[in-house]
Amino acid sequence: MEPPPGSPPVAHFFDIGAQLEVPYTEWGDEITQQRIDDEARGNPDAYCLPMGHMQYHLHPQPRKIVQTPDLILIINEANSGLRQIFLDGRELPDSDALQWWFGYSIGHWEGDTLVVETTGFRDDVWIDYNGSPLTSSGKITERFSRPNYGTLEIDVTIEDPKAYTEPFTVRVNQTVMLDTNLIEFVCIENEVSTQHFYDSGE
Template sequence: MRVKLKDSFVSLVMGGLLLLPASIVSAQGSPEFDSPEFDSRDLSGVWGAIPGSGNNFNYGIGTPPPPLTQWGMENLRLEAITHAAVGDRTAEFTINGVPTNTLGSNYPGKDCEPLGQPANLDYVAFGPMEFVYSRSGDRIIQMLEYHREWRTLWLTDEHPEDIYPSYMGDSIAYWEGNTLVVDTTGFNGLTQLTQGVGHRPSDAFHMVERYTRVSYDRVELVMDMYDEKAWGEGASWSGLAKTFALMPGERLQEFICVPSEFAAFDSALEEAIQ
C-alpha cells in the first residue's frame, strides 16, 4: 500500500509539470495552455502529504513546542518506552526542555490506540486524507486513511455547551474569505501530540486550523495550538504549516491497525534482533 502511495506521489509530481503557469511553460519552449480552474472553497477530493513541507512527524523542525508548566511535567509527560522487543530508550529534550521521541520510543497510535487530533494530521504521510461535503450542507467530513479515522467539521460558529471529551474533539468550521477555519476543543487528553513531542495534551487543549486551497492541486494548512494547563496561559505553538497535493482518481484504502498483527510484528522484531 505504501508503494502504491509512493507511486501515486511520483506520478503526481511528474504530472505537476503540466500544471505550471503558462508563462513558465512558454519560457521553456512548450506550448501555452490554461491551468485547470478550481473553486477556492472546494476542498473535496483526496490530498496527500508532500515530503519536506511540514510532514515530518514533528509539525515543523526548528519550531519546538512551548516549555511545560510544572503541572504539565508532572501529569502529561510520556515514558520513553518502545516496542517490547527493543526495550527502553532515553528521551531527548527540545531547547525548551520538552521531552521528544525518536522512532524507537512512544508514538501516536502505538498498540493500535487511536491517533486522534492533532496527531493524525501528521500521519497523512502514511496515508492521504479526503474532504467530503455533506449533501445537507451543514458539515464537512474529513477522512484520514491511516488507522481509518475521521472527524466531523460542523459548519457553525459555536461549540455546544455540553461537549463530551473525545479523541478528535469537537470541531466547528467557518470561512474567512477563501480560508476554511477549523476550531477544535473538547479533547480527552489521552493521545500524544505527535511523534516528535513526548507529552500528551491536557483537556484544555485547543487547536485552530486554517486550510487554504492556493491552486488547483495544492492545499496549505497552518495550525495554531494552545494549552493553558500544559504550556501556561497565553502560550501557543503557532504557525505550524503543511502543504498537501491533490491526488486525482485516488481512493482511500482500508488501513486498519489490527492488534494481532501488531503483536506478530513485535514478536518477529524480537526474534530478528536476538
C-alpha cells in the same frame, strides 16, 4: 518545503518543534521527554488507536475530504480515522461534553479560508510522534486555504495552558492525489507488535 518569509514554520510528523522552539510548560516538557525516552512506545498509533490532529495531518497515508454545506468529513486511511467538522452554526460544547480523540470541531468561512476550532479533547492526545501532549484544556484552531490548484495549506494554532506557556502556530502543506481511492486499513484485528515493546521481565 521551507515556508515563505513571515509564514509559520512547517510542522514535522516526528517532532512538531523541528523548526521552532515549542513553548512547553514544565509539565509539558517533562511528559514529552518521558515519551521520547520511552521511544514513543505509548503512541496511540502503535496500538491502532486514533492519532491526534497533527499526526493525521502529517501521516504519509492519504485521506479524503468530503464537503457538504453543513458538514465536512475528513476520512483518514490510517487507522480508519473519521473526523467531523460542523458548519451548521452550532457552538462548541461546554466542559461537560464527553472527551473525544478528535475533540469537537466547528467551522466557518472567512472568504476562501475555512477556519475550524476544536475543543473537547481527551487528556492523552499526542500532537506528534515524539509525544508532545494535548490535554482536555487544549484548543486547536486550523485555517484551511488553497493557494493554488492541488495544494492545501493548513495553519494550525495550538493552545493548551497545561502543556504550553503560550499558543504557537505551525503550517501543514498537502497536495492532491488524483485518480486514486482510500483502501481499507484494519490494524487492531491482527495487531501483534505491542507484545514485543518491552522485555519479558517488565
